[in-house]
Amino acid sequence: MYKNINDLLKNSESHNIILLFGEDEFAREEAQNLLIKKFVATEDDKFNFDIFDGEDAKLNQIIDLCRSYPMMTERRVVLVKRFDKLFLGRTSKKIETSSPVANYLESPSETTVLILTASIDGVKDVFKTFNSSSKDAYQKKVGSIKFPYNKIISKYCWMEFPRVYESEYPKWVESRLKSFGKTIDHNALEILVSRTKQTLRDLSNEVDKLVLATEGVSNISLKDVSFLTGSTREYTVFELQKAIAERNIAKAVMIMNKILAVDRQEMLMIAIYSKFFTNLLKICDDFRVGMPPNSMSSKLGISPYQFNDYSLALKKYSPDEIEFALLAICETDLKMKSSNSDGLMVMQNMLFEIMEKKYENPSLL
Template identity: 25%
Template structure:
């Protein structure tokens, strides 16, 4: 079963007797577990019909006993087992008979980071319930995630706003969700969240300052680039995340530059590189500031800056020299 199928079933009221939620993306795992618990049991009777266990502390029999207990004053009870990847082999052996024949009146939920599907208990999960993996989202899926989250919050977001928020925050779904909550409040009575709303709300974040640094370097505005760099260091940002942001930005500029050199249309560039038309003009302007040979030199400088920062080089001195080199076209 996929995560989308599970969520659809839950929202339809189809509650599995067994559910194992796992994967790299803990935010999605925990959110799915919350949704399942919200729908599985009467929240007013939760104190009577809900138990939580931890895999590193459980012997297995305690989970089975709780799962076999009849619900009080309700149709169903729920049992949640966190850190399930830490369950010992002995505990899994004790749990296996229950998984093969689960109680009709219990929703037993396991959450964890990984499973060994060679073990029989997990094949039984597939037969009797749901074994669902939540993979880390690729960068090109983040904008869709933002738009979906905003719709669920009752306040749609412009595609350009979703793209910008995904670009600023990156693959941190917890932080993306938190920013969407702020944007919903900020938008107030307006029907949609705009890209300008995103700029305003995110303007105090380190991610936004790194984004601004990359933009100022792209237009070769040394004065504002150095101001952004100083702000990042004052806020405690380290060299690796700054270099990561710059590398992503200049990699995109390189791709735009290549397509410009190949005489591709603006529409082709937007579609091929997945750049929202809201930002395309800015990318085109910046890409025209650099030839491909110059971009190769910049990537070499980014690499040398990374190596030097890890071997004792002074962070601000290194980044200052990098900014000057990009804007002036001269590297020592």
């Protein structure tokens, strides 16, 4: 039982069954990905890693795999998403005492790490009760939970992810930024939360963008947030990045004009797009040989959501065109630093140079 994901990661090697549950789907998924990243680090690990979805998986198949020995590594890792879907409806006494899962919970394999994620109806505040001074209250709480969660919670490792309410979003964003070594001004925080769609996933994406755009800056100001969120949510540097990835030059020029009319931060835009095309160059060969998107996003150290723009661009730009784009960005950087040219005109020319089609079928080259 852990409150903090970092504590769980530090001690995860000692657990062979880990249950992640609660109403916060985003945090559950994030914890799941961190655990997989730790346990599945090499090609041999990947060979012994299996994923099931409780919506369509068979329980016997999962248990049989958990009981099988790994090949070429010391352990097998099995992830079961939406584990709760395997136990819809009422459970009988027979299932609780003699089913495959009951038997496995009595004697799990020492060479398998079984990671389960679930949203369990009616089950919440388990950690709060566990952390209270009343052991009787905790035992009563666990006793009220249906099989197999009661067995798992009483005997094995678990972490609960309670719902984060909208009133708690500012505190959540501050904590998130703190993990990146950053602070944020109060007014900037209010603007960020008010202009973002009200889900943790959306807030997390905005935080990731802020961290990327304020590299080397420890405190985020209202100016930083206003530049990234734009005068409306439509016109941001990341909407411009998406238009560039789509190779939609009319849309890209329109968004750039809107952004620069509000705040002339050409150098920040150059830095962001330089990093974007540099990352594209790092994975263009991986894309051509069919590497899964999750593996490529992991290689770049970005979230799967952020990878959407990369996936679009890899289909629109050839490796040569990516290199040409980096050259155009570099030349634009020099022009902005060494001349008194019209910044808007220089930036527009950069867009035309990057997005001008140079090959008929770049995705096939």
